[in-house]
Amino acid sequence: MSYTTESIRNIAMTGHSGTGKTTLFEALLHAGGTIQVQGSIERGTTQSDTDAQEKARGHSIDSCIAGIDHGGCHINLIDTAGYHDFRGGTLSALAAVETAMVVVNAINGIEHGTRRMMEHARERGLARVLVVNKIDFEGARLGTLVEKLREAFGAECLPVNLPAQGGKRVLDCFFHTSGATDFSTLAEAHQQILDQVVEIDEATMGAYLDKGESALGPRQLHDAFEQCLREGHLVPICFLSARNGTGVAELLELIERMLPHPGEGNAPPFRNADNTPIAVSGAADDHVIADVFKIINDPFVGKLGIFRVWQGTVRRDSQLFVDDVHKPFKVGHLFRMNAKAHEEIEHAIPGDIAAVAKVEDIHFDAVLHDSHDEDRIHLAPLRFPQPMFGLALEPKHKGQEQKLSLALLRLSEEDPCLRVEHHKELNETVVRGLSDLHLKTVLERMKERYGVEVTTHPPRIAYRETIASQAEGHYRHKKQTGGAGQFGEVFLRVEPLERGTGFEFVDAVKGGVIPGQFLPSVEKGVRQAMDAGAVAGYPMQDLRVTVYDGKHHPVDSKEVAFVSAGRKAFLDAVVKARPIVLEPIVDMEVSIPETSVGDVTGGLAGKRARILGTDAQHGGELLLKAQAPLAELIDYATELKSMTGGRGRYSLDLSHYEPVPAPVQKQLSEAWRPRADED
Numbered sequence: 001m002s003y004t005t006e007s008i009r010n011i012a013m014t015g016h017s018g019t020g021k022t023t024l025f026e027a028l029l030h031a032g033g034t035i036q037v038q039g040s041i042e043r044g045t046t047q048s049d050t051d052a053q054e055k056a057r058g059h060s061i062d063s064c065i066a067g068i069d070h071g072g073c074h075i076n077l078i079d080t081a082g083y084h085d086f087r088g089g090t091l092s093a094l095a096a097v098e099t100a101m102v103v104v105n106a107i108n109g110i111e112h113g114t115r116r117m118m119e120h121a122r123e124r125g126l127a128r129v130l131v132v133n134k135i136d137f138e139g140a141r142l143g144t145l146v147e148k149l150r151e152a153f154g155a156e157c158l159p160v161n162l163p164a165q166g167g168k169r170v171l172d173c174f175f176h177t178s179g180a181t182d183f184s185t186l187a188e189a190h191q192q193i194l195d196q197v198v199e200i201d202e203a204t205m206g207a208y209l210d211k212g213e214s215a216l217g218p219r220q221l222h223d224a225f226e227q228c229l230r231e232g233h234l235v236p237i238c239f240l241s242a243r244n245g246t247g248v249a250e251l252l253e254l255i256e257r258m259l260p261h262p263g264e265g266n267a268p269p270f271r272n273a274d275n276t277p278i279a280v281s282g283a284a285d286d287h288v289i290a291d292v293f294k295i296i297n298d299p300f301v302g303k304l305g306i307f308r309v310w311q312g313t314v315r316r317d318s319q320l321f322v323d324d325v326h327k328p329f330k331v332g333h334l335f336r337m338n339a340k341a342h343e344e345i346e347h348a349i350p351g352d353i354a355a356v357a358k359v360e361d362i363h364f365d366a367v368l369h370d371s372h373d374e375d376r377i378h379l380a381p382l383r384f385p386q387p388m389f390g391l392a393l394e395p396k397h398k399g400q401e402q403k404l405s406l407a408l409l410r411l412s413e414e415d416p417c418l419r420v421e422h423h424k425e426l427n428e429t430v431v432r433g434l435s436d437l438h439l440k441t442v443l444e445r446m447k448e449r450y451g452v453e454v455t456t457h458p459p460r461i462a463y464r465e466t467i468a469s470q471a472e473g474h475y476r477h478k479k480q481t482g483g484a485g486q487f488g489e490v491f492l493r494v495e496p497l498e499r500g501t502g503f504e505f506v507d508a509v510k511g512g513v514i515p516g517q518f519l520p521s522v523e524k525g526v527r528q529a530m531d532a533g534a535v536a537g538y539p540m541q542d543l544r545v546t547v548y549d550g551k552h553h554p555v556d557s558k559e560v561a562f563v564s565a566g567r568k569a570f571l572d573a574v575v576k577a578r579p580i581v582l583e584p585i586v587d588m589e590v591s592i593p594e595t596s597v598g599d600v601t602g603g604l605a606g607k608r609a610r611i612l613g614t615d616a617q618h619g620g621e622l623l624l625k626a627q628a629p630l631a632e633l634i635d636y637a638t639e640l641k642s643m644t645g646g647r648g649r650y651s652l653d654l655s656h657y658e659p660v661p662a663p664v665q666k667q668l669s670e671a672w673r674p675r676a677d678e679d
Contacts, residue, residue: 473573
């Protein structure tokens, strides 16, 4: 099918786990004619859950992209994982679309995944649609759910259709005014949404007030509706059942008629080298600008970089650049992602989602372009959760170190919430993720895809060090070995900065007492000391170093001398500046049965946790919110499982760093001191 930018719709399907996103994905592909038979999660035949682990677990782990050509539109639909553990791919998808479709379980109602995704989509400036699924299930109280959605997300949440006949039908209430529904009159719902839509534009409002509804044609209603979506003035609520197909065709019609195309969406947040916003034209004949939002290491076609085109036309056999890599690559194969299949295409226009294969320089969040004028452009980064769960690992069988390294590289390329760290001082490789389930999945994939088995153990906690007061330090490095000597002398000052600030290096040297060419060496020495730590062997942060005096020798001064002088002057100052160890404090969300609340809160209190509150959930469960030191939560998954009979789940996000208790700092320092003395 040949199509234009105006006929493209890009949609990410998001929401809490268990809402039926994958079943809805199948239903839309079937209704749109992309597939002939709707797949089943139970039978492992869906288009999106193709991985062995996805089939075994019965839920999505990765996002999946498929196209629908229907009614003159090309719809790029992205099915995303609902589990909090795998939200890296879910958040990545938001960078490629104009609309976030947040799916809600009609039985369970608003869950914390619903709130998270509504907030992420709002922050990104996306149009949002609430899709209430499973309306035909027993126990669905749809009228009450609408009230709760409006209470949680604002009065701008309004139904565009209403269920009827016990969830066996839905009736459009945007263009129609009469009919019997399950909980509301169609006329009342029609009036509410019409009043909301005409408010957005003075001309539309004036025509409506002067001549009534008859003055508003389909084009006027579409433009006003789309503007409401773009500006967050309207969040449509759609009812359906993906299981029996009720409302699926109506949702497809809404997508085609009313949702924004790429030219109507909010401008993408691109920045130039100095981080100021820049405009992207969206013109097909302009220079190419595209952003890579997903990487797949495919066993058949190699490394795939999946990108959204924002400007220009990407053509097969053309040349593109990756970021500021000045060597171009040839677009030998250009693909459209279609779930399990990769369809080769000749070109991709603005608004398209496409993929290139076998480009090693390509990476997540890379900007692709065809002109060196754009080699400093980047897309404003998404806000990803910090991976806090860690496992130190080593290959189970000798000789597999290189295979392990390659496997971790490939897996981390695909997952923006997976981090791989190499600690040289301990000869330790640590992989960090969002949960124990996240890391378990990574290890299983490493075995299945790359044939690498590992043994694991808990890693060191990511403590940090800083200082609590200002102090000055000095060191003279002087060495004579018979030939040319080494000489460098440094006076510097250290002072604490606000938590999370990082590091500042200030040159306050006057009179050339330390020549300019040696100041980078002083900074190098300081950074070496900061990386190694001064109290317990952990990296230092949140401090300023000001070099204000020193001496040099016209013959003996060398870079190595000032590296040494800078490092030791810094350590001299830190000892006097009340050094402290900082520990990571995490925000916790713990989903538990109400019957376990006493045991869980008591257990957390014993881990130096602060309970922040609870929210009632569906089915007699509570969502408990707390803050706790990460060091206290190493074996928490096992403890929570024991206290809740296996029903408890939790997630962590890094909140901030704060000083450890004095006994803990003493213990950490004493454990590190022998290693430091050996070094």
